[in-house]
Amino acid sequence: MENNVYRACPVRNALDIEALYTFSCRRFPDGYSFKGETHDFAEAVCVTDGKAGITAGKNVYVLSAGQMILHPPGEFHAIWSDGGAEPETVIFSFRSASLPKLATRVYTLSPERISEIKSVYRAAENAFVLSGNDVAGIREGRNTEASAVVKRLELFLLSVLSGRNAAHPQYAGRGAENYIRILSAMESNMGEPLDTAALARLCNMSVPALEKTVRRYSGCGAMAHYNALRMQRAAEMLAQGASVKETALSLGFSNQNYFSACFKKWSGKTPSSVRPIP
Numbered sequence: 001m002e003n004n005v006y007r008a009c010p011v012r013n014a015l016d017i018e019a020l021y022t023f024s025c026r027r028f029p030d031g032y033s034f035k036g037e038t039h040d041f042a043e044a045v046c047v048t049d050g051k052a053g054i055t056a057g058k059n060v061y062v063l064s065a066g067q068m069i070l071h072p073p074g075e076f077h078a079i080w081s082d083g084g085a086e087p088e089t090v091i092f093s094f095r096s097a098s099l100p101k102l103a104t105r106v107y108t109l110s111p112e113r114i115s116e117i118k119s120v121y122r123a124a125e126n127a128f129v130l131s132g133n134d135v136a137g138i139r140e141g142r143n144t145e146a147s148a149v150v151k152r153l154e155l156f157l158l159s160v161l162s163g164r165n166a167a168h169p170q171y172a173g174r175g176a177e178n179y180i181r182i183l184s185a186m187e188s189n190m191g192e193p194l195d196t197a198a199l200a201r202l203c204n205m206s207v208p209a210l211e212k213t214v215r216r217y218s219g220c221g222a223m224a225h226y227n228a229l230r231m232q233r234a235a236e237m238l239a240q241g242a243s244v245k246e247t248a249l250s251l252g253f254s255n256q257n258y259f260s261a262c263f264k265k266w267s268g269k270t271p272s273s274v275r276p277i278p
Helices: 111-127 141-161 173-188 198-204 207-218 222-239 242-251 256-266
Strands: 015-025 033-037 042-049 049-056 059-062 069-070 079-080 088-096 104-107 128-131 134-138
Touching: 015 111, 015 128, 015 141, 042 049, 042 059, 042 111, 049 069, 049 207, 059 069, 059 173, 079 207, 079 256, 088 111, 111 128, 128 207, 134 222, 173 198, 173 207, 173 222, 198 207, 198 222, 207 222, 222 242, 222 256, 242 256
Parallel strands: none
Antiparallel strands: 015 088, 015 134, 033 079, 042 069, 042 088, 049 059, 049 079, 069 104, 128 134
16 A cells, blocks of 8 residues: 655765775874875864864964864875974874865864764774774674774764864964965966975075975975975866876976876876876
């Protein structure tokens, strides 16, 4: 007998974690600085004690205990100890079929949410094989526990990522302003064969000051960071269908073979393999 009383209410998953890459809970020593990176999956950084300096794309923040930032896929990010505070963090990275629209960049974590994310990490230690920061696999016979960890992470993120939890992080002062200016100069001159001296002139800075600023906020030298930004731009152009030759010339590479070698060293893939299949 057909029943017309009940009607389905479709619900779209706002967040659906498909894979974990890293999961760690650690305290960074004074003076710690992590060389920045970019990857094609998301990463959440929860500061549970102390203060941590965070580079997120062109933004630089100082996060205090009880604050979290979510780096979307493709965003350059770095972290360092700020002011001798020896920050404690819980960091996890993941791939999701979808992400909620971010209301802000930095979010407030209540004491209950800090306790929850630490509890989830302890559960992950039991369910997964954690090798350093990496999630190496699921422990034998622990598939149900592993699934529960993922569901708890989804609920944790959904509970945090709303406008009412928006935080007001401290910006890192004049040094951060200089770093933003340097990044703007790099991005505006992607097609130029810049060297450190030319970049310093564009930013009205001395070479030592420029190198010190970039190394502080990115964890690497100015030219290494500039070239990484060029390769990231190349990946975006190739994924949108630009030819290898067009991409190389647009980014100042007169030798297509040299560009291909640089791109493969940076990404582990050939430029042609990144282009969409016709």
